[in-house]
Amino acid sequence: MDLLALADFNLVARHGGFGKASRATGRPKATLSRRVAELESGLDLRLFERGARNLKLTEEGRALFERTGRLLAELDETTSAIASGGHTPKGKLRISAPVLFSQSAMGKIAAEFALKYPEVRLEVTTEDRPVDMIEEGYDLVIRVNPDPDESLIGRAFLRDRLVVVASPALPRPTKDVAAPGVVRGAGERQRWRVMTPSEPSAISIEPVLGLASLIMVRDAVRIGVGAARLPISLVAHDLADGRLVNWGDIDGPEIALWALYPSRRLLSARVSAFLDFLKQSFPNGTPDELAAYINR
Structure with a gap:
């Protein structure tokens, strides 16, 4: 197979x-078109459906793109690493990170990483949707409790937990009375199951505010408008200072932040450096470490 033709196909x-x-x-x-046509002829397959205004991968073309894109990227990274001595991180590093982690910590992480590795051009986008790393050109993604994906590997570098918090001025509701609540997005009346020092219990919540981000939710809870479920790392400073009180930990699975990448083989120096940097920033991966980092 013509490697140049395969590379041009991946570009297109x-x-x-x-x-x-x-x-x-x-x-x-014209060169790109000719190379792709030669590849299709050699494989005896149509890789693109060519419309009047757009180009779409066929099923065979998508399979070829998904399987060869990573291999070509690794080959390029290998030759670049050899040419540069193999140990100096350099070049573009594209990362996708969730909104809350980006708003609370990613700015500091990115700035400190850029100071340590000035030859790496770091680009961070913020979104909660599951991006397609290969098609969208990401080197690494950070996700909360990601679904299993055979095409990705990675490691959990931080863990957190949800707690119900409120202003000290807001009375904790009794069993038959609902408390005003601040929720993310729209919400109807709900019950939050919490773990207390004595026994599990449920708190009835009547949403009075629906907000788009957890940062907004936290700020509203500080004002005293209602209770909310929030990561402990986001409110640890408020709890320590007495601005908020903890009504109990949410009874449910923990929150884990994962750093994911397509392949362990020939991992680029840039990605390796960023993974090591996360480990150095959060050596134990605890909520307390994240809270201290946010409020540093």
Whole structure:
């Protein structure tokens, strides 16, 4: 198989068209078209459906793109590593991170990493959706309790837990009375099961505010408008200072933040450096470490 033709096919697939790939890379559009046609002829397969205005991968084309994209990226990283001595992280590092972690900690992490590795151009996007690492060109993603994915591997580097918090001025509700609540998004009346020092119990909540982010939820709870479920790392400082009180830990699975990447083989120096940096920033991966980092 012609490796150059395969590389050009991946360029076109990644950018979604011959013209876009040509503009992004500076390679002639006619050359890209010819290389892809030669690859299709050699494989005796149609890799793209060519419409009047758009280009779409066939089922066979998508399978080839998914399986060869990582291999070509690893090959490129290997040659770059050899050329640079193999140990100096450099080049672009694209990361996708969840909204709350980005708002509370990622700015500091990114800045400190950039100071330590000035030859790495770090780009961080913030979103909670499960991005497609290969198609969207990410080197690493950070996700909360991710679903199993055979194409990705990684490690949990932080753990957190949810607690119900409120202003000290807000009375804790009795069994038959609902407390005003601040929730993320829209919500109807609900019951939150919590663990207390004595025994498990349930708190009835009547939402009075629906807000888009947990940072907003925390700020509203500080004002005293209602109770909320929040990560302990986000409110540990408020609890220590007495601005908020803890009504109990949510009875449920813990929150784990994972750093995920496509392959362990030939892991780039950039990704390895960032994974090591996360480990150095949170050596034990506890909620207390994250809380201290946020409020440092």
